[in-house]
Amino acid sequence: MIVIFKPHTTAEKIDQFSRWVQAQGLQAHLSRGENTTLMGLVGDTTQLDLEQIQSLSIVERVQRIQEPYKKANRKFHPQDTVVTVPAKGGDILIGAGHFTLIAGPCSVESERQITEVARRVGAAGAKVLRGGAFKPRTSPYAFQGMGADGLQLLGMAKQDTGMPIISEVMDKSQLPLFENVDIIQVGARNMQNFELLKEVGRQRKPVLLKRGLSSTIEEWLMSAEYIMAGGNDQVILCERGIRTFETATRNTLDISAIPILKQKTHLPVLVDPSHAAGIPWLIEPLSRAAVAAGADGLIIEVHDCPEKALCDGAQSLTPDQFEQIASGLRPFISLMGRKFS
Amino acid sequence: MIVIFKPHTTAEKIDQFSRWVQAQGLQAHLSRGENTTLMGLVGDTTQLDLEQIQSLSIVERVQRIQEPYKKANRKFHPQDTVVTVPAKGGDILIGAGHFTLIAGPCSVESERQITEVARRVGAAGAKVLRGGAFKPRTSPYAFQGMGADGLQLLGMAKQDTGMPIISEVMDKSQLPLFENVDIIQVGARNMQNFELLKEVGRQRKPVLLKRGLSSTIEEWLMSAEYIMAGGNDQVILCERGIRTFETATRNTLDISAIPILKQKTHLPVLVDPSHAAGIPWLIEPLSRAAVAAGADGLIIEVHDCPEKALCDGAQSLTPDQFEQIASGLRPFISLMGRKFS
Amino acid sequence: MIVIFKPHTTAEKIDQFSRWVQAQGLQAHLSRGENTTLMGLVGDTTQLDLEQIQSLSIVERVQRIQEPYKKANRKFHPQDTVVTVPAKGGDILIGAGHFTLIAGPCSVESERQITEVARRVGAAGAKVLRGGAFKPRTSPYAFQGMGADGLQLLGMAKQDTGMPIISEVMDKSQLPLFENVDIIQVGARNMQNFELLKEVGRQRKPVLLKRGLSSTIEEWLMSAEYIMAGGNDQVILCERGIRTFETATRNTLDISAIPILKQKTHLPVLVDPSHAAGIPWLIEPLSRAAVAAGADGLIIEVHDCPEKALCDGAQSLTPDQFEQIASGLRPFISLMGRKFS
Amino acid sequence: MIVIFKPHTTAEKIDQFSRWVQAQGLQAHLSRGENTTLMGLVGDTTQLDLEQIQSLSIVERVQRIQEPYKKANRKFHPQDTVVTVPAKGGDILIGAGHFTLIAGPCSVESERQITEVARRVGAAGAKVLRGGAFKPRTSPYAFQGMGADGLQLLGMAKQDTGMPIISEVMDKSQLPLFENVDIIQVGARNMQNFELLKEVGRQRKPVLLKRGLSSTIEEWLMSAEYIMAGGNDQVILCERGIRTFETATRNTLDISAIPILKQKTHLPVLVDPSHAAGIPWLIEPLSRAAVAAGADGLIIEVHDCPEKALCDGAQSLTPDQFEQIASGLRPFISLMGRKFS
Incomplete structure (x- = not known):
């Protein structure tokens, strides 16, 4: 961490600050220039409150040098994390050379719908079934969303097909309903719902964390x-598009x-092309681009009859289209050296 | 709502869509151009799912004409909403010609701190005391934050000074602790925490809703x-800055x-210049600008000793500085014709 | 074009507006709803000034339905445009199934440098040599940049290697110096330098138009x-990254x-991964992603000794690295069905 | 400037870099931490190429400490710059305690129009007449725009009313036509047209530089x-709104x-509320906010008959509305302690 002092700060005040820094167990390296005086704070600065220091009347600016995250930081954990999802036919591994397709409808609507979609996407190569029960709607x-009933229908499809399931949680009070859900999804709008993050941190099952808008x-x-x-x-990151002027x-x-994530962290990275674009025909080229950029998998919305979908259908593909896309992705996945069966 | 059809859509399919529109209790006005065919959907379209329609294979684009909000819409409620906060010395009114200052520390730290700040900001013109107990931290x-203990200390300051209090809730499970809190704040990161919004919607006390980043x-x-x-x-909107490239x-x-809000809605609009800027010396000019643009009040962080603050102190003013700013704002508030005593 | 009228606009005023619309050779379709009255303007509306109409006191909002571009619009020119660049060894074709690599240094520095780089990138598969003579610097x-001298050195490298050359023009007064340049580049900062656009529109050689930030x-x-x-x-579009909060x-x-461009326009689309990222090791994954997303080619900065580069060297690759990347791209280009020899 | 080295960089390479730094006439302060080694470069670093350094294989990141601008920097020129515009009735001063209103039509259309608007806005307090002759249109x-003819009409209005005039230049080749124009405007789209900037830098008359989008x-x-x-x-800065997701x-x-500008630079700062909003009724509140935030003046579009305007009329006010706004601003300008007659 670099602290740049305001012009004309007295040596005495800088000295006093330096003593405080050392009391935090850090070293303070002072550098005096013609126009600028600054101090390098050396040691583990993740515990320091950058904004508190910024607030000091003698400080012009503070710049972090080290990343403020540790457990997620590849510097301290060079090995790729592999997320393990138990499944009937053997554990499904996410990350570390595997390529994982997750697919299913935006919203669970009926037993027939979810089971049918599960069979179709499973046959096309999807290893995990997605389905929305609690839906964040503007x-x-x-x-x-169907709520608890939706989760139950998802559970039936899991039973039927043997596919592990993923569904989005919107509030920590819903977590008890997720016992049978294999991967808990935290949506973009909840990426900084810190109470929810703490609670899923207490769970002992994989969490898919979408990037905030x-x-x-x-x-x-x-x-x-x-x-x-x-x-x-067991955290999986999922890029789903950011908000820009376009x-x-x-x-x-x-x-x-x-x-960038592959360099900064050891966690697996998935991409959600359905929400990124909001346009069904963009899912295919964006999926290919994601594979080619090094993603560890994709999460795609598939619906058996988009024209009747109750919600978000705009982004959905039919199972036939999904099959075609999945099949078109295979050679790209293979070129990237990923395991995908 | 305007639906633009894809080129070469058959008359039969448009007809079928038209019947569905009418079955929803709406009128369908068709307009055929050389290059484009479109349909105007006339009636109450707030219940329609724009994305569902967008997903239809015959649809190129959908454009909303009417705003999708009703209760918050000034068109249907031309009168300004006045939010009423009960207080010892008489109700405090927010909106409808009143100008309301809310001030207090970022985080509640001790009884001495919060009571002292409360007295100082109250003397300078603040009508409501703010103080963070649950803090959303990156x-x-x-x-x-001090959590429940912080809320209790806030309650003591309320008892001492007679000032109503506002504090941020981060999860619906915390709401029972807010019984003695007069205004519930929903922070920027929770603006689309829909479960929390539903729960504060069931409360019968004012809610200050910050804009998401x-x-x-x-x-x-x-x-x-x-x-x-x-x-x-009883909803108060609070602009606090948006995320841009700057x-x-x-x-x-x-x-x-x-x-813009004053035209679109009847709800009172406050501004938080502390978080918008993140720089203490910007609070004064931004506060003046907010008054001049027509804000109904300000919420400002004030701390008795920013150099010791435990959090977010970077944005805080001392009570002396706050007093000076509040006093400098008076003539502007008065020029805007707002009641501020 | 849809015109939405303000509430309470009189029938007389709407009638008057309708007559004006018809005088412009357009049809006017009126649609009266309970809360909203709107008019569809049908015909060729590209000549209409949307903002002029927006300014009318009776108008609440105007929405364009048709794209305001015609010559660039795929609707009116479904066939892909092929840009032809004459070269010693036979014309180089950009677009329409070909994949074109353009490479070279950010800035031309010396005859030795540019000729050496030209040879190396040519051997690795680049068909066009890039080199900056006029440099837009913050x-x-x-x-x-070396200006006219730089263009002369580029010309020597063209003479030596037979590769056509591309260089950026920063002002229309520089165009006479570009006689020997095969593709004129208009940079991101000049994308809306309309005087320059008009002037390159009068040229009869290909123009590569970068997207504005x-x-x-x-x-x-x-x-x-x-x-x-x-x-x-003969216009080539080149995506080079946009400005966001990240x-x-x-x-x-x-x-x-x-x-998106492939659907909206018939013009070829290239990608510049060097400027998009500003980080040399990102060039490879972003190039792969661009190929997989359907780009018609890439323009990449390559420098024989990035550690000595006078400018922008941060984004440059060595010829060795470029060779490796180009070779790694080949199977992806081939999977996409593009011609690349 | 702070240079952060990549982990595992050898002492020898750092030493070599340190010698290069010293050869540039700078001091190099090395700071070795457990996880990070960095170097402070002390002296005048404005001539250094940050990106060149960033490109070195041993460098992880470079951070600037000092601003890269000198002549515009308040640190080196603490006194406010006053821009002086010669006028019949005595010089008009912009900056340094004066408040300057500039007004006029988006586009010059006719002698009658421009002279009439000039008289009206002059009577309402505008000191400089604006009028577009060369118009940047998407x-x-x-x-x-009327081009040279438009500038001539502007000149007539100047002759008639004694008001100095401002108009936008779009290309350096147009500058000879601006001899009679008192302030040269560089528009948002040309803010980084560096050839144009260099050329107006050779002029000896005030330049109004709008901020890029x-x-x-x-x-x-x-x-x-x-x-x-x-x-x-003689540079005047003009904020006109930035591009965001809103x-x-x-x-x-x-x-x-x-x-922020008032702190960083000594140049006068104006605001253009017409283009910032694009909505006529927002001009008034945004003008008040600009005054209250400390602007040195405003540039506002006024048209005698917006309903007939040929371009950009959407943003224009009538002279009557302008008069009313100008009159409403007076007490705010006066509260801010600005001279405005």
Whole structure:
């Protein structure tokens, strides 16, 4: 951490600050220039409150040198994390050379629908079934999902097909309903719902953490750090597009986030092309781009009859289209050297 | 709502869609151009799912004409809403010609601190005392606030000074602790925590709803609509800066949001210049600008000793500075024709 | 174009407006709802000034239905445009199934440097040589490029290697110096330098038009339209990243822009991964992603000794690294069915 | 400037870098931590190429400590710059305690129009007349302004009323036509047209430099530095809104930019509320906010008959409305202690 002092700060005040720094167990390296005096704080500065220091009347600016996350930081954990999802036919591994397809409808609607979709996407190569039971909707007047009943139907499809299931939790009070859910999804709008993060950090099952609509990669990793700080290191990151000025797509898929994350963290990185674009025909090219950029998997919305979907159908593919896309992705996945069976 | 059909859509399919529209109790006005065919959907379209329609294979694009919010919409409620906060010395009114100062420390730290700050800001013109008990912090390693104890200390300051209090809730499970809190604050990161919005919608006390870091004004009003749909119409909106590419300030205060909101909604609009800027010396000019743009009040962080603050102190003013700012604002408030005593 | 009238607009005023619309050779379709009255303007509305109509006192909002570009619009020119660059060994074709690599140093520095780089990138598969002579630099104190001398050195490398050359023009007064340059590059900062666009529209050679840092895809296509309206239809679009809040990369590569452009326009689309990321090791994954998303080619900075580069060296690769990347891209290009020899 | 080295960089390489730094006339202060080694570069680092250093294989990151602008920097020129515009009735001063209103039509259309508007806005308190002759239009099919004829009409209005005039230049080749124009305006889209900046830097008359749509404040000051580096220190900055995700306004007026600029630079700061909002009724509240935030003046579009305007009329006010706004601003200007007659 670098502290830049305001011009004309007295040597005495800097000295006093230096003593405080040392009392925190850090070293203080002073550097005096013609126009600027600054101090390097050396040691473990993750516990320091950057904003508190910024507030001091002698301080002009503070710059962090080290990343504020530790458990999620590849520097301290060079090995890739592998997330393990128990399944009937053998554990499903996410990360570390595997490529994982997750697919299913935006909202669970009926037993017939979810089971049928599960069979179809499973046959096409999906290893995990997604399905929304609690739906975050911008409007209070829109369909909010089937809730507990939806989770139960998901459970039936799991029973039928042997596929592990993933569903989104919107509030920590819903977690008891997720006992049979294999991967807990934290949505973009809840990426900084810190109470929820703490609670899923106490769980002992994988968590898929979507990136917030306007979250920096560093903030996203800090949210993963919240979960890991609670003792749960089975965290999967999922890029789903960020908010920009461009209106041709609903969000802008930040494709660079994939290689950046691969360098900064050891956690697996998935991409959600359905929500990134908001346009069904963009799912295919964005999926290919995600594979080519190094993603560990994809999570795609598939619906058996998009024209009747109760919600978010705009982003959905039919099972036939999904099959075609999955099949088209295979050679790319293979070129990237990923295991995908 | 305008539906633009894809080129070469058959008359039969458009007809079928038209019948569905009419079955929803709406009128369908078709308009055929050389290059484009479109349909105007006339009637109450707030219940329609724009994305569902967008997903239809015959649809190129859908454009909303009417706002999707009703209870928050000035068109249907032309009169300004006045939020009433009970207080010892008589109700405090927010909105409708009154100008309200809310002030207090970022975090409650001790009885002495909160009571002292309360007295000072009250003397300078603040009518409501703010104080953080549950703190949303980017890092799991940062101080997370005093929690229930903090709320209790706030209650003591209320008892001592007669000032109503406002504090931020981070999860619906914390609401029972807020019984003695007069205004419930929903923070920027929870603006789309829909479960929390539904729950504060069931409360019968004022809610201050901050704008999300990257929320459009329309999304913000939809979140207010969530609260109001629950039966709680005592909603105060609070602009606190949005996320942009500019790095000279922590956020970019969207000053235009004030007059825009005044036209679109009847709810009172406050501004938080402390968080918008993240720089203490910007609080004064931004406060003046907010007054001049038509804000109904300000919420400002004030700390008795920013150099010792445990958190967010960077944005805080001393009570002396606050007094000076409040006094400098008076003539501007008066020019704007607002009641401020 | 849809015109939404303000509430309580009199029938007489709407009638008057309707007559004006018809005088412009358009049809006016009126649609009266309970809360909203609107009019569809049918016909060729590209000549209409949306903002002029927006300014009318009776108008609440105007929404365009048709794209405002014509010559660049795939609707009216379904066939892919092929840009032809004459070269010693036979024309080089850009677009329409070909994949084109363009490479070379950020700045031309010396005959030895540019010739050496040309040979190396040519051997690795690049078909066109890039080199900066006029450099847009944020600081007036930074090296501004070799100017005319740089173009001459580029010409020597062209002579030596037979590779066509591309270089950036910064002002229309420089165009006479570009006689020997095969593709004129218009940089991101000049994407809306309309005088320059008009002038390159009068040229009869290919123009590579980079996307502005904060330009929407529609604005970008309107800038292409400026060039095409001048009679020059040899326009290549080049995505190079947009400005967002994310600071981990210099810009955010908008990967979705590639398929979106492929649908909206018939012009070839290239990607510049060097400027998009600003980080050399990101060039490889972003290049792969661009290929997989459907780009018609790449323009990459390559320098023989990045550690001595006079400018922008941060983004450069060595010829060895470029060779490795180009070779790694081949199977992806081939999977995409593109011709690349 | 702080240089952070990659982990495991050898002492020898750091030593070599240190010698290079010293050869540039700078001091190098090394600081070795457990996880990070960094070097402070002390001295005048404005001539250093940050990106060149960033490109070195041993460097992880570079952070600037000092601002890269000198002539525009308040640190080196604490006194406010006063821009002087010669006028019949005595010099008009911009900055340093004066408040200056500039007004006039978006586009010059006729002698009658411009002279009439000039008289009306002059009577209402405007000191300088604006009028567009060369218009930057997104569409090649839109009216591009009257060009040289427009400047001549502006000159007539100047002759008639004695008001100095300001108009936008779009290309350096147009500058000879601006001899009679008193303030040269560089528009948002040309803020980084560096050839144009250099050329207006060679002029000896005031330049009004608008902020680019997505330019940071630092980039904006670097563009001012371009003009000042050419020897022209009569630069006026004009905030006109930045591009964000919000769609309720055309741009987001960055009100914080005013106090930030006042601290960082000695140049006068004006605000253009017409283009910031794109909505006529927002001009009044945004003008008040700009005054209250400390602006040195405003530039406002006024048209005698907006319903007939050929371009950009959407943002225009009638002279009557302008008079009313100007009169409403007086007490705010006076509260801010500005001279305005």
